[in-house]
Amino acid sequence: MRILVVGAGATGGYFGALLARAGEDVTFLVRPARAAALRERGLRVVGRDEEWILEPGLVTADELNRTYDLVLLSVKSTGLERAMADLAPAVGLETAIVPLLNGFAHLDALNARFGPSAVLGGVAKVVTTLDDRGDIRRLAPLAHLAFGEQDGTVSARVERIRAVLEGAGIDAPVPGNVLTAMWHKWVFITTFGAVTSLMRGTVGEVYDAPGGPALGPALLDEAAAVAGAAGHPVPEEERAATLAVVSASGSPMVPSLYRDLTSGHPTEVEHLFGDLTTRARTLGIPTPLLDLATLHLRVHQRRVAAATTGA
Structure with a gap:
């Protein structure tokens, strides 16, 4: 499964790091400054008496030229409009977008831009923060990503995504109603x-x-x-x-x-x-x-x- 993680902050970076560490094909879509920092230091997850250092696959918006199977969208709501424009080339007919934002307005915006069939609901729960060096500091072992089709069906792609997430050590339940x-x-x-x-x-x-x-x-x-x-x-x-x-x-x-x-x-x-x-x-x-x-x-x-x- 080709996975694009939009954003490499405390939430998206952590889930992406777990997936990359498990051997999945993960690319991070980031701004040029963040790309430069990650190329210099690597993607680091620190805290709780351990440290992982990964050399992540990186791409900036001007370099994005392929579609992906799964897009994990993890940006601040203030950056949503720009992020949707940046990731558009990554969205093909079979792409599933799982947003990790809180609230609901982003779902309306994503549905309008890419169509409801491309967009799943998502609820992320982690206890992480980005420190002054740009490292992801893990404050607790929680890694929870509930997701599902907006209409509540458990589709084949949901089952496939769940298997990939759980294989990376992510708790990935599919609730009966992800909107709830x-x-x-x-x-x-x-x-x-x-x-x-x-x-x-x-x-x-x-x-x-x-x-x-x-x-x-x-x-x-x-x-x-x-x-x-x-x-x-x-x-x-x-x-x-x-x-x-x-x-x-x-x-x-x-x-x-x-x-x-x-x-x-x-x-x-x-x-x-x-x-x-x-x-x-x-x-x-x-x-x-x-x-x-x-x-x-x-x-x-x-x-x-x-x-x-x-x-």
């Missing part, structure tokens, strides 16, 4: 992101402050109400798992959105929060806390944009 799984991840990531970004603190710092324990459940109630109104109710075990993450005394956990926020980088506010609150209004679901988190992140986004343009 995507909604549930969306509920989790917005709850987690809103708790930490609104309060500008780690989960533990928020939870241990007076009044802090009430915030996580309140945000979860709002996000879950939107998912339920959209036809994807969050089961009690999923709610409990989310609450266990956002209601933990002393926990140092923060999502990547929080790291982007506190580092002065752009965030995925519109893709994750703007889209969710817009859908909430369409569905008639009040989301005052999520609206507040959205506004907070939008102010940050405008500040970052102004600093970048000098306006």
